Amino acid sequence: MEVLEKFFEHYFRPFFGILIICNILDQICSSGTSLLDQVFFDIFFRVSMLVFLVELLLRVVIEKRLTFLLLVDLAVLINYYIIGVFDLRVLRILRAYSAFSQHRVLLPTNILLRTVFRQRYALMGSQVMVFAVLLIFSTLIHFIEREVYPEAFGSILSSMWFGITTLTTVGYGDITPITGAGKVLASFTMFLGIGMFALPAAILASAYYEEIQKRNFLISLETISRIPLFETLPLGAIGKINSKLEAVLLPAGKTIIAKGDVADDMYIIEFGSVEVELDPPIILGAGDFFGERGLLKNTTRNASVVSKDEVKLLRLNKVDLIELMNEYEHLFEELDEASDMRLG
Numbered sequence: 001m002e003v004l005e006k007f008f009e010h011y012f013r014p015f016f017g018i019l020i021i022c023n024i025l026d027q028i029c030s031s032g033t034s035l036l037d038q039v040f041f042d043i044f045f046r047v048s049m050l051v052f053l054v055e056l057l058l059r060v061v062i063e064k065r066l067t068f069l070l071l072v073d074l075a076v077l078i079n080y081y082i083i084g085v086f087d088l089r090v091l092r093i094l095r096a097y098s099a100f101s102q103h104r105v106l107l108p109t110n111i112l113l114r115t116v117f118r119q120r121y122a123l124m125g126s127q128v129m130v131f132a133v134l135l136i137f138s139t140l141i142h143f144i145e146r147e148v149y150p151e152a153f154g155s156i157l158s159s160m161w162f163g164i165t166t167l168t169t170v171g172y173g174d175i176t177p178i179t180g181a182g183k184v185l186a187s188f189t190m191f192l193g194i195g196m197f198a199l200p201a202a203i204l205a206s207a208y209y210e211e212i213q214k215r216n217f218l219i220s221l222e223t224i225s226r227i228p229l230f231e232t233l234p235l236g237a238i239g240k241i242n243s244k245l246e247a248v249l250l251p252a253g254k255t256i257i258a259k260g261d262v263a264d265d266m267y268i269i270e271f272g273s274v275e276v277e278l279d280p281p282i283i284l285g286a287g288d289f290f291g292e293r294g295l296l297k298n299t300t301r302n303a304s305v306v307s308k309d310e311v312k313l314l315r316l317n318k319v320d321l322i323e324l325m326n327e328y329e330h331l332f333e334e335l336d337e338a339s340d341m342r343l344g
Contacts, residue, residue: 016055020096023048023089045089049080052092069095115208126200130167133196137189138163144182153177162186167193237328244320248313256313257305263294265317272311277304295321 023045030041056073063070073095076088097113116123138159145153152175153159162175166189177183245268250256256267256274268289276282276290284290294301295318316324 012055012058016052017096017098019048019051020089020092024093024096027087027089045087048089049077053077053081069098112204112208115204119203119207122203123200126196126203129199130196133189133192134160134163134167137167137185140185141177141182144179144185145177148178149175163189166190168197169193237324241316241324244324245314245316248315250307250311250313252307252309252311254307255304256307257291257301257303259301259304261301263291263299263301263318265315266291266295266321267305268314268316270312270314273308274311275306275308277306283308292321 026041026044026048030045052073056070056077059070059073072091076091079085079088094113135156138156141162142153142156142159145159152162162177164170165172165175166186169190171190177186247270248267259277266289269284269286271286273283273285274290276284290305291301293299
């Protein structure tokens with residue numbers, strides 16, 4: 001089961017992510033094409049949904065729990081095979097975000113989605129306040145304008161359309177109050193709406209900043225100087241390394257390196273631990289480094305590396321490592337010796 005999960009995460013996860021994106025593009029393109037082109041789109045649609053069904057079964061076996069994304073996938077498939085009302089493939093864009101959650105481009109987007117989920121109660125609370133203000137305003141404008149403009153303000157429900165456009169400061173202009181009191185109330189509500197809708201934005205901005213700080217917090221010179229690999233380097237070299245390292249925070253059980261991958265970077269552990277899947281396995285902790293052998297020997301990864309608990313890593317890519325080793329030869333020697341010692 002563990003082997004299946006790792007294989008699924010490493011190979012199938014990106015494949016399904018790309019297939020989902022292709023399906024969304026297919027849904028967009030097939031919405032207005034000729035009959036000849038529609039035949040190809042229909043075949044692609046059917047094959048994709050069959051593949052998605054297999055993916056769903058695999059996820060049920062691997063995850064063994066009902067997640068939100070699993071429910072979305074299930075809804076899309078039930079709609080296609082049983083109900084058949086609308087083409088709901090576009091909902092799977094959330095799964096595409098999940099498939100590429102660690103990609104540098106999509107990482108901020110996924111952090112934002114996670115921030116929205118974690119702040120859901122605060123956001124719901126602010127929207128309850130907005131709805132309360134909307135209800136009060138719609139009721140008042142109904143009493144003020146119902147006699148002179150019954151078509152728009154004849155009931156509280158019909159007044160809510162004007163209330164929504166006023167609170168959101170959209171103001172389409174299709175409905176406007178006629179009386180002086182109604183105009184004053186609408187003006188006051190517009191100012192109130194600016195503040196009310198700024199509240200959830202402030203909640204999200206604050207929480208999003210905190211999440212970004214957790215992942216991309218600055219690497220201090222003191223932190224680098226405490227790492228055994230760099231402790232003998234001069235201050236100028238440490239400062240240069242500081243500009244090249246990238247902080248990465250990962251949860252427990254995350255595959256950091258997969259056996260057979262192309263070696264394009266190495267990692268230094270600031271805190272936490274990882275397991276190098278050799279025979280026997282090697283546990284590495286704070287101050288240790290891994291991933292250097294593939295760079296030094298110019299080969300593919302010879303072992304997979306998985307985080308044992310939450311771990312903060314400092315990533316150094318291949319180009320920067322070579323540049324540093326050209327300037328500081330003993331760095332190359334230490335890396336080479338450590339790599340050979342691990343393999344015995």
